[in-house]
Amino acid sequence: MALYPFTAIVGQTEMIRAMLIATVEPTLGGVLAFGDRGTGKSTAVRALAALLPTMRAVVGCRYHCDPASRSALCPECRARRAAGRLASERVRIPVVDLPLGATEDRVVGALDLERALADGVKAFEPGLLARAHRGFLYIDEINLLEDHLVDLLLDVAASGENVVEREGLSLRHPARFVLIGSGNPEEGELRPQLLDRFGLCVEVKTPTDLDQRIEVVRRRDAFEHDRAAFMRRFAADEAALRRQLVGAMKLLPLVNVPEAILRLAARLCIELGTDGLRGELTLLRAARAEAALEGDTVVTESHLRAVAPAALRHRLRRDPLDESLAGARVERAMAALFSQAAIAA
Amino acid sequence: MSPLPAPRKPTRDAGLAACLFAIDPVGLGGMVIRSRIGPARDGFLSRLRGLLPGATPVRRLPTHITDDRLLGGLDLAGTLSAGSRIVASGLLAEVDGGVVVIPMAERLDRSLAGKLAAVLDRGVVSVARDGVMSERDARFGVVALDEGIGDDEAAPGTLCDRLAFVLDEAMLDDDFVWPGARAIARARRRLAGIVLRDETTIALCRTAAALGIDSPRAPILALRAARAAAALAGRRSIDDADAILAARLILAPRATTLPAPEPPPEPPPESQDEPDAAPPPEARETQGDDQLQEEPPGDASEELAERVLDAARSALPLDLLAALAMSGGPRRAARAAGGKTPIAQGGVRGRPAGVRPGRPGHGARLALIDTLRAAAPMQPLRRRERAVQHPGPMPRVLVRAEDFRIKRFIAPVRTVAIFAVDASGSSALNRLAEAKGAIQILLADCYVRRDQVALIAFRNRSAELLLPPTGALARARRSLAALPGGGATPLALGIDAACALGIAERRRGASPLIVLLTDGGANIGRDGKPGREAAGRDARAAAQACAAAGLAGMVIDTAPRRSGFAAELARLMDGRYLPLPYADAAALSNAVRAQAA
Numbered sequence: 041m042a043l044y045p046f047t048a049i050v051g052q053t054e055m056i057r058a059m060l061i062a063t064v065e066p067t068l069g070g071v072l073a074f075g076d077r078g079t080g081k082s083t084a085v086r087a088l089a090a091l092l093p094t095m096r097a098v099v100g101c102r103y104h105c106d107p108a109s110r111s112a113l114c115p116e117c118r119a120r121r122a123a124g125r126l127a128s129e130r131v132r133i134p135v136v137d138l139p140l141g142a143t144e145d146r147v148v149g150a151l152d153l154e155r156a157l158a159d160g161v162k163a164f165e166p167g168l169l170a171r172a173h174r175g176f177l178y179i180d181e182i183n184l185l186e187d188h189l190v191d192l193l194l195d196v197a198a199s200g201e202n203v204v205e206r207e208g209l210s211l212r213h214p215a216r217f218v219l220i221g222s223g224n225p226e227e228g229e230l231r232p233q234l235l236d237r238f239g240l241c242v243e244v245k246t247p248t249d250l251d252q253r254i255e256v257v258r259r260r261d262a263f264e265h266d267r268a269a270f271m272r273r274f275a276a277d278e279a280a281l282r283r284q285l286v287g288a289m290k291l292l293p294l295v296n297v298p299e300a301i302l303r304l305a306a307r308l309c310i311e312l313g314t315d316g317l318r319g320e321l322t323l324l325r326a327a328r329a330e331a332a333l334e335g336d337t338v339v340t341e342s343h344l345r346a347v348a349p350a351a352l353r354h355r356l357r358r359d360p361l362d363e364s365l366a367g368a369r370v371e372r373a374m375a376a377l378f379s380q381a382a383i384a385a
Numbered sequence: 386m387s388p389l390p391a392p393r394k395p396t397r398d399a400g401l402a403a404c405l406f407a408i409d410p411v412g413l414g415g416m417v418i419r420s421r422i423g424p425a426r427d428g429f430l431s432r433l434r435g436l437l438p439g440a441t442p443v444r445r446l447p448t449h450i451t452d453d454r455l456l457g458g459l460d461l462a463g464t465l466s467a468g469s470r471i472v473a474s475g476l477l478a479e480v481d482g483g484v485v486v487i488p489m490a491e492r493l494d495r496s497l498a499g500k501l502a503a504v505l506d507r508g509v510v511s512v513a514r515d516g517v518m519s520e521r522d523a524r525f526g527v528v529a530l531d532e533g534i535g536d537d538e539a540a541p542g543t544l545c546d547r548l549a550f551v552l553d554e555a556m557l558d559d560d561f562v563w564p565g566a567r568a569i570a571r572a573r574r575r576l577a578g579i580v581l582r583d584e585t586t587i588a589l590c591r592t593a594a595a596l597g598i599d600s601p602r603a604p605i606l607a608l609r610a611a612r613a614a615a616a617l618a619g620r621r622s623i624d625d626a627d628a629i630l631a632a633r634l635i636l637a638p639r640a641t642t643l644p645a646p647e648p649p650p651e652p653p654p655e656s657q658d659e660p661d662a663a664p665p666p667e668a669r670e671t672q673g674d675d676q677l678q679e680e681p682p683g684d685a686s687e688e689l690a691e692r693v694l695d696a697a698r699s700a701l702p703l704d705l706l707a708a709l710a711m712s713g714g715p716r717r718a719a720r721a722a723g724g725k726t727p728i729a730q731g732g733v734r735g736r737p738a739g740v741r742p743g744r745p746g747h748g749a750r751l752a753l754i755d756t757l758r759a760a761a762p763m764q765p766l767r768r769r770e771r772a773v774q775h776p777g778p779m780p781r782v783l784v785r786a787e788d789f790r791i792k793r794f795i796a797p798v799r800t801v802a803i804f805a806v807d808a809s810g811s812s813a814l815n816r817l818a819e820a821k822g823a824i825q826i827l828l829a830d831c832y833v834r835r836d837q838v839a840l841i842a843f844r845n846r847s848a849e850l851l852l853p854p855t856g857a858l859a860r861a862r863r864s865l866a867a868l869p870g871g872g873a874t875p876l877a878l879g880i881d882a883a884c885a886l887g888i889a890e891r892r893r894g895a896s897p898l899i900v901l902l903t904d905g906g907a908n909i910g911r912d913g914k915p916g917r918e919a920a921g922r923d924a925r926a927a928a929q930a931c932a933a934a935g936l937a938g939m940v941i942d943t944a945p946r947r948s949g950f951a952a953e954l955a956r957l958m959d960g961r962y963l964p965l966p967y968a969d970a971a972a973l974s975n976a977v978r979a980q981a982a
Contacts, residue, residue: 146518157782257605
């Protein structure tokens with residue numbers, strides 16, 4: 041069934057940009073989209089799946105290992121490689137939707153019950169983490185997910201490796217994925233220690249502009265009424281955005297960060313009192329991805345400005361009673377800091 | 386949404402909603418019926434059933450349904466006897482193409498509502514549990530039977546947001562002439578061919594905006610309802626009458642603000658309701674055509690928007706005004722309209738939290754799949770052993786005690802701190818600001834421990850629940866900041882209110898803690914009459930009632946000098962006594978922590 045095209049999403053520019061940045065720079069730590077109901081958070085993630093370019097993967101590998109990356113191969117591919125060349129094919133970048141009610145065994149992977157019962161063979165049956173390797177893992181309603189699963193997912197997302205120690209199995213396999221979470225703050229808050237695990241955090245609001253709201257409804261109806269025609273209408277936009285993504289991925293390793301921008305990023309983080317260095321690192325990585333998306337090879341202040349709210353708003357030392365996400369504070373600090381920088385320069 | 390709305394003339398709206406739903410159950414999501422059990426509801430449901438094709442599956446979904454029955458999972462008996470994996474579908478996949486009926490939807494817990502919402506959005510149920518990964522079509526409509534009384538109990542907003550219609554008890558009793566299933570079937574066939582004009586989209590969006598409806602789902606649902614209405618009327622394109630009907634049925638019940646009255650002689654909706662909301666059924670039925678003849682829509686989408694808004698305005702729920710007046714703003718009403726109380730996580734008790742080896746029984750449930758997994762690798766060995774020890778027929782699986790795995794559940798640890806704040810004049814003079822500060826500290830502490838808080842203020846002659854239990858502390862902070870001070874001190878009423886809420890919360894599975902902040906200067910009794918002596922007596926009785934109910938409590942004395950009375954209350958409540966002058970941040974938070982533990 042055709043999915044709603046990514047480029048047909050009206051407004052929500054910050055969320056869309058954040059998802060593109062996370063695609064270009066998968067090591068960023070993913071995106072948390074927090075906000076109102078019915079604002080297209082899930083639609084955007086599912087649409088992203090259709091937009092993504094393909095990638096090379098080893099034929100027959102359960103983790104779709106990258107044949108070009110020697111260090112990140114799974115044990116089976118390493119064995120295959122030792123035996124000869126690795127055959128590869130182009131596959132879609134996986135976007136795995138974590139179903140609500142998923143159990144730990146299907147997330148982590150577990151002993152293959154069928155083979156164990158029938159043949160008495162101890163075989164590993166990979167789970168969702170294996171499926172999401174090199175792609176995206178989407179958790180809708182992350183604040184409704186059982187705590188032990190959230191902990192597990194964040195741990196794997198941070199380490200890039202899934203370690204399975206259960207039912208007599210002992211193995212590990214690579215599981216590098218971009219985590220995308222969405223939730224509604226009215227349903228309860230996310231544990232604060234989990235917030236800053238996410239690279240970017242965006243606030244998604246219902247559009248207040250009437251014309252925008254009309255366009256949302258208009259497009260939704262057009263899509264439902266005649267999917268094929270709607271897909272054709274946005275086919276060119278989708279292709280253009282896909283080219284932009286592929287270009288940005290290629291460009292990313294070449295993007296430089298000048299000393300002045302490093303200093304500016306550091307001062308911004310000090311000013312805002314973000315804990316640890318994760319904030320600065322994320323800010324810089326996101327700014328590089330932003331520059332790559334713009335086709336630039338040097339990070340400028342405007343790139344930094346564009347990504348700072350999403351990279352920092354969830355890392356401010358929280359006054360727990362303050363409104364949960366503080367994009368405004370980041371904006372204020374930037375306004376003060378950047379005007380100074382402009383004068384100094 | 387009040388249990389007993391003011392009598393309205395019977396309308397045909399419920400019947401019309403049922404028809405539209407029967408035409409496009411998947412597109413419209415479904416309906417919430419706010420009504421107690423009774424012949425009106427039963428009659429409505431059976432007539433609704435009559436509109437659907439005979440083979441339509443209709444299933445009841447009990448609120449205690451387990452995930453394996455809801456979503457699907459491993460068919461254990463089948464798998465064991467076949468020796469290969471057999472997948473059992475869940476209720477949602479089984480009801481594909483039909484209707485799910487949810488009785489007692491007000492008791493539906495949030496995670497179940499979340500799962501339903503995810504399936505409604507995708508039309509597919511994906512399962513990743515108990516060794517099964519599968520995706521199956523699950524396209525269905527939902528009829529949520531909400532028997533909640535008052536605004537505190539309602540079906541979860543995640544679900545209601547996706548269901549087009551909200552009907553209340555008074556609407557069910559109507560004189561609608563129900564069409565036959567064949568008329569509905571004809572309308573269904575016409576549905577895909579219905580032509581839409583852009584004016585309709587614009588008019589519905591404008592109306593939604595004017596009524597303060599945030600969710601973009603509302604105008605989308607309204608548009609689908611307008612399509613279904615056109616199909617029902619046998620039209621090829623959406624008419625103004627269809628848009629008007631959709632606005633009345635779908636947008637009006639979601640309104641959170643009153644639209645700014647455009648024409649000056651606009652009477653307030655409350656008085657307008659009688660003549661306008663329920664025109665005689667004949668008029669309503671033919672309304673669209675009449676209006677078409679009188680004032681052709683032409684190019685004026687403005688004008689259509691205005692008429693659609695009028696229609697919605699005239700159908701605004703009666704209690705909207707009252708709700709707005711009470712809350713002093715649309716925010717609270719928005720929640721009420723969304724049908725969700727902020728009482729979080731009604732059914733979290735006993736959330737599964739992984740599996741570990743152990744003996745089943747004593748409340749621990751056997752995790753069958755995991756037990757089998759544990760047993761599986763040992764089978765060849767055990768078979769050989771058994772063949773030697775007990776020659777004869779061999780069971781398919783040899784399970785031993787050491788294989789047993791049990792499910793772990795998290796005990797109900799949700800703590801609700803109920804702050805009962807004395808906002809009277811004497812207290813305001815003394816240190817209401819400091820009391821507020823103290824609460825802020827406690828709130829921060831609750832936040833860290835993921836507790837919920839509730840806020841009750843008492844002054845003059847009443848105690849008011851400013852904030853029902855919530856985990857969203859930003860909200861608590863807001864209502865605290867807005868807390869006014871002044872007036873007499875109805876201490877007994879404040880304690881009673883906290884006590885009642887505490888008992889109600891305990892019934893919901895939470896462990897409540899009452900934190901009373903007062904200077905002890907009671908001067909209003911339980912009967913609302915002034916009089917220091919009676920007030921003191923009543924307050925003592927109320928404190929004793931708290932203790933008798935077994936509620937944990939503490940008293941924070943906000944008087945400038947320690948008042949003997951506050952200390953006495955603490956004693957009667959069997960709780961701690963903390964005079965504020967000595968209660969610094971750390972002491973306060975330690976005290977609450979100790980009590981909550």
